[in-house]
Amino acid sequence: MINILDYGASGDGLTLNTGSFCKAIAAAKASGEAVLVPAGCFLTGTIDLQGVSLHLEKGAVIKGSPNREDYPIMPFHHNELGDLQALIVCLEGEDVVIDGDGVIDLNGSSFFDFSRPIIPESRVEMTQSQLEECTVEREWRPTQSIFFYKVKKLTMRDVTVLDAPCWTITVAECVNVKLTGMNIDTNLRLPNDDGIHISSCDDVIISGCNISSGDDCIAISGITNWAKPCENLVISVSRRRPAYVKCRKIQGYT
Template sequence: MELRQNHTRIKVINIILALFTVILTDSRNSVSGRKVDHYKEYNFEYSSTSCRAHSATLTDFGGVGDGKTLNTKAFKDAICYLSQFESDGGSILFVPPGKWLTGSFNITSDHFTLFLHQDAVLLASQDENDWAVIKPLPSYGRGRDTEGGRYISLIFGTNLTDIVITGDNGTIDGQGQTWWDKFHKGELQYTRPYLIEILYSENIQISNLTLVNSPSWNIHPTYSSNVIVQGITITAPVTSPNTDGINPDSCTNVRIEDCFIVSGDDCVAIKSGWDEYGITFGMPTKQVFIKRLTCISPTSATIALGSEMSGGIEDVRAEDILAINTESGVRIKTAVGRGGYVKDIYVKGMILKTMKYVFWMTGNYGSHPDNNYDPNALPVIQNINYRDVAAENVTIAAHLEGIQGDPFTGICISNVTIEMAQKANKLPWNCTDISGISSDVTPQPCDLLPDQGEGYTSVCNFPTERIPIDEVEVQTCACKTKVLTRNVY
């Protein structure tokens, strides 16, 4: 009897254990696939002209960094939310590691910082529907690629104060191949977008980022003042069309420093409007300092002035420049109908390796927005100074072509050594409609630049007074933020 009772107890216990196992298994199955929220904390420092009091992360607004989910709305919502802090210490939007596909989005808040983690990649959408079409710039009258409007830039802003776009060398990938193909096939309805464009703004910093494969120009500050572009790496295939690196346009007080650019067009191009539109708008680019620039661009210039320069360009300084396998060192591009001026240009300390030209100026760069330009609008090119240049494997030392009846004047070239390539042109200097002087230049310049004798550099002196943007210093800022992550159990 007792044995039978014990046997019954054991069966009951086994049944209870089995039921418990089933209940436990069902409980586990019921939470299988459940998303559990976790937060990863990021503490980082960054160099900035302004520190911020408030922060948020893109994932707080539904951002998904899988390279497939479109994050345009997440960027817009995040910036809209952070705008409430623009008068309360400003804000920073942190983009964490991941691949963040997005269409164009606008910065709409003052005192705002966009920060990309070193493992964050912004992927520009290749769907044209994700890019709004906006009016041409008033100083251009039309788009650069086509008549009429243009696609808005990936990161765009207007009428802003104190904007910082920076990172820990995070990446912005324009995924430009489809745009380049449409350009070559003549299939573009509007001008291609740029990666970053800020208009009518002041106190802008763009720094410590890698920009790759832009559909067209990479960085385009326009109608703005107090602009710093620092520590930027820009790369695109050297055959890609119009992938200019940094193009300050009708801007005052610009500092470009410590940048590395591989491009299908000019590494730095300084502009101020196109023909009659630029003349009417009348906003020059002035007080620009370019320092420690490295450039590779086999078909274009290290630094270009123009060709759109109808609002005027003045007081541009460049030093410590390295160019490798680049078409020209410094190029001035203008034409009849441009009007405007390029004056007070100072360049020193260039090292050039494998170049077609060292110096190139032309008054015959005849691209026009339309046929309404004034043929009597002649540009003024004067006081152009180059010194302390060493170049090797050069095909043509200089091509200096002014305009008949409108010569380029005040050209000064000193302390320049150019080693010509084995298959160099027999005539290393080609000069027409220019005037100026030279000193201690090899090979000997053309007769229109008479040699003043060794050591004569007083006219070619580099300015010693600082421009206002040189007084602006960056500081070390700290940020602490949490990033939402989800794990599946």
């Protein structure tokens, strides 16, 4: 595997490592290997996987930058959320794997102002505890978090994903997808932080995932391509923590 430390990365939680990830991915793409993220906290902007796999060792943390300029616009336009800006992006590819015992901290809370709650209209005065459950304002946020598009044979397993600023994991128009053993925990006051959003995909297995979300835990739609339905999905739900599956009606398809 290609170790990001060999390309100048620093796991001090302060150094921006976007360039090191880019160099490691280029080397891994040339060699056909995966990129290894060792123990440490690696602050970064957008990671463009370009079809390369990631392995996160125990103790490894990929942490999203809190700065807007570290999220360039990617060549994809989302029908609902506009220009694609995300922490981890893979536009096309085959046999892509993200796995390991590490953490992807999307750092979504850094884009929101918790002193500015969005208070809904109410006929009675809200209590302090109710106010503290309201969603909060933002100036800007990444429009996606982890985004896959037209990947064939995609696997995510065992990784913990935290604090999404928007949809946590989006899988769009992909084939042969397995999401297993994931732990997804989002801030319940951030809007639109779906755990897993499957759009226009075929042959999908979601199994053994623990998801805590302020929005849909699992959503199934055709929002990235209204003409293409999702087909052949298997979702294994834990009795201990059942997932909520939201299906959006697709034009011409129920």
